[in-house]
Amino acid sequence: MKGLHQLLSAVSRSFYLSMRFLPREMRPGVAVGYLLARATDTVADTVDMDLKERLALLKMMGAAVAGDASHEAAATCFGRLGVLSSVQKHRGEGELLARFPECLALLEALPPREQMLVRNVLSTIVEGQAWDLEYFAEHSSVTCPEQLEHYAYMVAGCVGEFWTRLGLLVLGGAFSTQPEEVLLRWGVHYGMGLQLVNILRDREEDFSRGRSYLPGDDAEPWLEKAELWLKEGVFYAESLHNGRLRFSTVLPAWLGLDTLDLLKQREIPSSRKVKVTRGRVYSRMWKAFLFSWKEAL
Known part of the structure; x- marks a missing residue:
């Protein structure tokens, strides 16, 4: 993905620097997993957004990462992320949400077994993020x-x-x-x-x-x-x-x-x-x- 390193640096310079120390073979899977997790975390932390809307969007993102979202559901997800990206205070996080479809394309480009590892860890992370929102609402x-x-x-x-x-x-x-x-x-x-x-x-x-x-x-x-x-x-x-x-x-x-x-x-x-x-x-x-x-x- 064009601008991958720039995007990683924009959302977390410390992670970007530490990732460059990793063996070359591990970098793609770690980078893609980080970007996807940072995107879902950004949505979970958007306190100005209605809780039910946040949860719905978070779960749509999870389905998109898992490859379970329909074309229509994915389009809806991307559209909402595009709107949300424009109101983010952190410029890098706003860009990350806008480019979420590109992050999914990076995921699809990984070897199948690496894809599965990323999908599995994101499924668990999104479950935890959703639990946090739902539990502390009550x-x-x-x-x-x-x-x-x-x-x-x-x-x-x-x-x-x-x-x-x-x-x-x-x-x-x-x-x-x-x-x-x-x-x-x-x-x-x-x-x-x-x-x-x-x-x-x-x-x-x-x-x-x-x-x-x-x-x-x-x-x-x-x-x-x-x-x-x-x-x-x-x-x-x-x-x-x-x-x-x-x-x-x-x-x-x-x-x-x-x-x-x-x-x-x-x-x-x-x-x-x-x-x-x-x-x-x-x-x-x-x-x-x-x-x-x-x-x-």
């Missing part, structure tokens, strides 16, 4: 740990699963030293751990919006679980053969662990988000560069 808090963990899987854990299956598909034995079942468990938990970090970091902001993703008032067990899962992400990265892949995989885990440390040090709840300093980020990047040269475990 409730203010998640009620049990299982509910939170299932949500974290739908919007993030499934991405770790996708990443693993894609890597094994295109790189085979050159992907990792570990067996598939171990990698899948680590990958799912890693994604869920990153999502938990976001939830814990944004907790006070979510409270102000009348919602809580944590069941109960005690965040300590979830801080511990997030730390455990992110450490599994480090184990995952240590098992990877490709240096570029090791760099891209370990860096978010280390930054997530740094964020958890800051959250643990905070004594008084605050609406201000904790943020890893730029100096710490650069330090972690240098450490990740050195880590990328280590032999896989």
Whole structure:
């Protein structure tokens, strides 16, 4: 697709930069999956749009990605996205919605097995996004740990699963030293751990919006679980053969662990988000560069 790199850079420069570190074989599937997921997330987050309309459009997008939408339904979906693109405050996200049909064409151009992986992960992500909208329209808090963990899987854990299956598909034995079942468990938990970090970091902001993703008032067990899962992400990265892949995989885990440390040090709840300093980020990047040269475990 003409302008793919420009579009990726417009919607997330950090993702665009990190994607360029990936092995060439993984880039198309990861890029297409990211663009489609970012498009559905943009619709889910458009708060000025009526909730029922958002849900309907989100589900139409899901059907289009799955290849289940009729010609008429797809045309309706594209038309609504075109209108919605013109009112987006983020210019890149507006362009992404307008070019959603091109993203679907990119999906169709992938090899069949890669297509299926992208379709499967998008189906799960859209299910999670729709659940989030529907659930918090009627409730203010998640009620049990299982509910939170299932949500974290739908919007993030499934991405770790996708990443693993894609890597094994295109790189085979050159992907990792570990067996598939171990990698899948680590990958799912890693994604869920990153999502938990976001939830814990944004907790006070979510409270102000009348919602809580944590069941109960005690965040300590979830801080511990997030730390455990992110450490599994480090184990995952240590098992990877490709240096570029090791760099891209370990860096978010280390930054997530740094964020958890800051959250643990905070004594008084605050609406201000904790943020890893730029100096710490650069330090972690240098450490990740050195880590990328280590032999896989």
